[in-house]
Amino acid sequence: MQAGSKMTENKPKSNWVIEINENLCKGCEICIEFCPFTIFGKSDKLNRKGYYLPVVLIENKCNGCRLCELLCPEIAIVLTEE
Amino acid sequence: MSQPRNQMMNYIREEIMPHRFCPGCGCGTVLNVFTNAIDNLKLDPVKMVCVSGIGCSAWIPSPYFKSDTLHTTHGRPIAFATGVKVMRPDLKVVVIAGDGDVSGIGGNHLIHAARRNIDLSVFMVNNMIYGMTGGQVAPTTPTGVKTSTTPHLNIEPPFQVAELVAAAGASYVARWTTYHVFRLIKAMEEAITKQGFSFIEIVSQCPDNYGRRIGLRTGVEFLKMFKKQAIPIDKARELPEEKLEGRIIVGKLRDRERPEYTSELHRVTKEQVDKIKAEQEKIS
Incomplete structure (x- = not known):
């Protein structure tokens, strides 16, 4: 129990940065639907090919589960830990 | 403007x-998951050969995956891969092909490769239709679906390919959907490292050519359906058969040790060569 609490104390709260490659995204909205914290939203911004891009609404809620990154059929989502 | 780059682009x-x-489309997710599995295993793509046939799913390794790839004739990826594996047992040979390729046109190659238990990893992307050619009925199309070649209704029951391969004698058989990405990565790692024939049926979505015929027009609706319909194999064993109607049984179906084909073949060949050499020495 003590060891566990120590671990959580020592572990710094990591900040995850979500970036979306606009050239690759095809606007399938899988990331918007399946994020457990509904971090993504649909934007009005069109990319070069005419797809509506997703946008990161609440970034600091991300816990880095990587579900969006792996579900993305276009490999357009990039998750980096800071 | 420079765009962010995913590490899997390597x-x-x-x-x-x-x-x-x-x-x-689910094929993109399979490509994503496959690159992640290769990255986790720290495999060198130069020491791999990816074989594919004809169809949308055959495009996953060739041209997108950066290893040596063989884009073969329709239904014959396992036949080509068998040849590659017998001549170069040191290479990892992976077959990624569609359900029409592996279970429809190349069905016999599949069951005989499983019977021989040759060291191949076959990932069958099952989108339940011939998507590239315009939505014709496939051996895996569920009963009661209207397709372009069954305009009234499909009356045939679908193939349970994973169960078929398990019964034919494969070492490793699993079934997952494109929704279960973490499990799929783990299954792919196990399949690639397993000695012997390993087969994963990946139930995938085709929103354009299959989805519009069954009322699921987007990938999101498909993934929601997979989430709802998937049932783990341990739970499915306890349920009666009529309750499993329309459900997707996911999980590891078979994991066993059996003698592998190429190692056995090379052992027998070596024994014969040694025997002939010994006889020749006796004569001289």
Whole structure:
């Protein structure tokens, strides 16, 4: 129990940065639907090919589960830990 | 403006991205998951051969994956892969092909490769239709679906390919959907490292050519359906058969040790060569 609490104390709260490659995204909205914290939203911004891009609404809620990154059929989502 | 780059692009021929799959297609997810599995295993793509046939799913390794790839004739990826494996047992041979390729046109190659238990990893992307050619009925199309070649109704029951391969004698058999990405990565790692024939049926979505016939027009709706319909194999064993109607049984179906084909073949050949040499020495 003590060891566990120590671990959580020592572990710094990591900040995850979500970036979306606009050239690759095809606007399938899988990331918007399946994020457990509904971090993504649909934007009005069109990319070069005419797809509506997703946008990161609440970034600091991300816990880095990587579900969006792996579900993305276009490999357009990039998750980096800071 | 420079765009963010995913680390998995190291394994992908980046100059031809974005790929040609439709928005929301499961083939892209399979490519994503496959690169992650290769990255976790720290495999060198130079020491791999990816074999594929004809169809949308055959485009996953060739041209997008950055290893040696063989894009073969329709239904014959396992036959070509058998040849590659027998001549070069040191290479990892992976077959990624569609359900029409592996279970429809190349069905006999599949069951005989499983019977021989040759060291191949076959990932069958099952989108339940011939998507590239315009939505013709496939051996895996569920009963009661209207397709372009069954305009009234499909009356045939679908093939349970994973169960078939398990019964034919494969070492490793699993079934997952494109929704279960973490499990799929783990299954792919196990399948690639397993000695012997390993087979994963990946139930995938085709929003354009299959989805519009069953009322699921986007990839999101498909993934929701997979989430709802998937049932783990341990739970499915306890349920009666009529309750499993329309459910997707996911999990590891078979994991066993059996003698592998290429090692046995090379052992027998070596024994014969040694025997002949000994006889020749006796004569001289």
